[in-house]
Amino acid sequence: MPCTVARYAGYCAGVRKAMETAVAAAREAGKKGIQCFSLGELIHNPEAVKALRNEGVIPIHQVEDAPKGSMVLLRSHGVAPQVEEQCRARGLIIRDCTCAFVRALHKIVHDCGEKGMPVILVGERDHPEVRGTAGWCQGPCHIINAAEEIESLPPMEEALAVSQTTFSPSQWEVIVARLRERIPRLQVQCTICPATHQRQAEAIALAKKSDAMIVVGGRSSANTRKLFEACRSICPNTILVERAEEIPPHFINIHASHIGIAAGASTPDWSFKEVVTRMNDMEHIDQEINQEPAAVEEPKEEAQPQQEAADGQALTMEDIEATVVRIRPGQTVTGKVVLINDDEVGVDIGYKSDGLIKRADMVEKDVKLGDEIEVEVVKVNDGEGNVLLSQRNIVNRKAWEALMAKFENQEYIDAVGKEAVKGGLLATVEGGVRAFVPASQLAQRYVEKIDQFVGQKMKLKIIDVDQQKKRIVASRRQVIEEESAAKKAAAWEKLEEGAVVTGIVRRFAEFGAFVDLGGVDGLIHITDLAWSRVGHPSDVLKINQEVQVKILSLDRERERIQLGYKQLQPKPWDNIEEKYPVGSILERKVVRIRPFGAFIELEPGVDGLVHISQCALTRIAKVEDVLTVGQPVRVKVLAVDPEAKRISLSIREALADEAMTEEPMEIPGEAPVEEAPAEEAPEAPAEE
Ligand code: SF4
Secondary structure, three states, X not given: OOEEEOOOOOOOHHHHHHHHHHHHHHHHHHHHOOOEEEEOOOOOOHHHHHHHHHHOEEEEOOHHHOOOOOEXXXXXXXXXXXXXXXXXXXXXXXXXXXOHHHHHHHHHHHHHHHOOOOEEEEOOOOOHHHHHHHHHOOOOEEEEOOHHHHHHOOOOOEEEEEEOOOOOHHHHHHHHHHHHHHOOEEEEOOOOOHHHHXXXXXXXXXXXXXXXXEEEOOOOOHHHHHHHHHHHHHOOOEEEEOOHHHOOOOHHHHOOOOEEEEEOOOOOHHHHHHHHHHHHHHHOOOEEEOOOOOOOOOOOOOOOOOOOOOOHHHHHHHHHHXXXXXXXXXXXXXXXXXXXXXXXXXXXXXXXXXEEEEHHHOOOOOOOOOOEEEEEEEEOOOOOOOEEEEOHXXXXXXXXXXXXHHHHOOOEEEEEEEEEEOOEEEEEEHHHOEEEEEHHHOOOOXXXXXXXXXXXXXXXXXXXXXXXXXXXXXXXXXXXXXXXXXXXXXXXXXXXXXXXXXEEEEEEEOOEEEEEOOOOEEEXXXXXXXXXXXXXXXXXXXXXXXXXXXXXXXXXXXXXXXXEOHHHOOOOOOOHHHHOOOOOEEEEEEEEEEOOEEEEEEEXXXXXXXXXXXXXXXXXOOHHHOOOOOOEEEEEEEEEEOOOOEEEEEHHHHHHHHHHHOOOOOOOOOOOOOOOOOOOOOOOOOOO
C-alpha cells in the first residue's frame, strides 16, 4: 500500500526560527540564572509547547506575569510596539522571535500610517498577529475578515490593503476586488506568506489522490484545523492527530489502498516523524515523496512579504528528509556510532531502534564512538528488532557503479590475475570486484599456460556485464590491440621520408634486419646495412642494439618502411687518396684471384688490384703460382683513382723496396727483370 508524505509539511521557516531562538534563549537564561517566558504559547502545538517547557520556556499571558529582570520571548506572530515598550519598562530582557514576514508587515503599516494613509488590514480581528500589526499603524487601521464587512468601512478616497500573513489567498482576491470597487485610489500589498498556502495546496492535491489522509498537528492551531478541514472536504477519511498513537489501529486495514500524510506549519518535526514511522511499521510501506510542487516562498530576515525567500524549499525539504526516518532495504543513511564491540558496531540512524553492523560488513576499521558513518540498510528488522546495516555494501555498490561508468565510457580498468580456471582467468578488478577473462581474450596469440597471469597486474577492458549477477567479462587482448594501434598511429604520425630516427633492432631475416621505431617496425634491407657486401645482418648489427637509421621510403597503405643503415655510415671511398697515399706500403690479405691478377682487400668495400705482372719479382705464368686466397701480402700503392674506384697495388715493388733497404743480394743467373706491360686492370668491385 503506497503512503505518500507531503513534501511541504511541518515547521515553516518562521516557526523553526522561533523555536531555535527560544531554545537558545532558554539556555542563555539558564546560564544567567533567570527565568525565561514566552508571551503567549510560542506556537500552537501542545507537543512543541511541552518540549519548550522542558527547556525552561514558560508561557505567560501578559507582560506583568514575568518577574522583573527575567527574559521574555516575543513569539513569531509579533507584538505591538506598545507591548515591547511595556517589556522594556519592566526591565525584561527581550528575545524577539517575530517572523520576518510579520515584521515586514509591521513596517508596511507603520510607514503607511506615517503618510496618513488609512490601512485596511484583512484578517482575524482577535488573532495575535492582527492585533500586533494594528498596533504598528499610527493612522486609522480598519480590520475586516470577510467581503461582507467592507460595507461597514467608512468612505475613503485612498487606502492601503494588507492581509494577515496566513489569510486565505482566494478570499483575499475576492476582498481586494470588492475594495477596488469602493475605494478609488486603493493600494494593495499582498502580505500573505506562501508557506501556509503552499502547505494547504499540496495537502489538498494529496487528499484528491488518497483514500485516506492523516493531518498531523495541534488541535489548537487554526492553520492545522484549516488544513484538516480542507483535506476532509475532499477526502472524507481524513483524521487529525497530534501524536502517532492517536492513529486508530484499524486505520490501515480500512483504508488500505493509498494514504496521504500532511502537517501544518506549526507541527514539530518529531510529531510528523513519529506518525510516518508508525505508518512505516504498520505496513512496511514503500513511501513515496509527493511530486515536487512549484517553488515555495518563505520569509527571510527583514524581507518584504513580496520578496522571494530562496531558502523556502530547501528548508522544508531538508526538515522532512532530515527528520523523517523512512528506512528500507538498500537505502543509504548516515548514523552515529553508539556501540563498538568485537563482533559488531551499533549505529544510531534516527530510527526507533539502532542499527547493527557485523564486523565483517565494516569497511572503516578504526571507528570511534560518536563518529558519523554512512551505512546501508540490509534488513529493517533482523527478527530481534534490530536494523541490519552494512558498510561493505555501500563500498561494493560504489565500486560497481564506478565500473559501470568505465564500461559505458570504454575506459580500461586495473586488474590483477587471481586464478586460472577452466577457459580463462579470474581477475580482481578495481573495488575488489571479480572479472572473468576468457583465454581467447588474454593475449593476441594463443596462451598455453594461463597461470602465467596469476599475480600479474594488467589493464582490462570490460566487454560484457551481467547486472543481475554482478558479473563482468573483460579482455586484455583488446587493451593490447588498442594500445598498439594507438602507438602505431602515433609513430606513423612522426615518420617522414629522409628523416633520421632511432630504433631498436628486433629481429633478423636473411634479407635484412627489422627495427622497432616505437610502435612500428621498419626493414633495413641487407644491401642497406653496409657499403660492403654483407653475408648476414648479424655481421653488422646485434639484436636489441639501438641504431640510428634513415627512412628511405614510406608506404602508409601497406605499412612498409624501408630503412637505411649504411647511408649514415661514411663511404669507404671518401678521402681514399688520403687513406692510401701512392707509395705507401700496406699489409693485407688476398681476397680473390683472377687470371689477370689478385684482389687485395684494403678495408671492407675497398679492394685493390695487384696485376699479374706485379705479383712477384720474377715473371710468373699464373697468379696462383705465387698467391693464394687469404694469404697476407705486403703491397705498395701504385695509383689511386677515386672516380673510377680503382687502386693499383704491387707486391713486386713492395718487395723491391724492402730489398733496397736490405743488403744487396745477388741473384745468380737471373736476368734483369723487364717490366711487364701493364694490362688493362679490370674494374674494381662495385662500390655498392
Ligand atoms: S508568516 Fe509564514 S513563515 Fe512566518 S510564521 Fe507565519 S506561516 Fe510561518
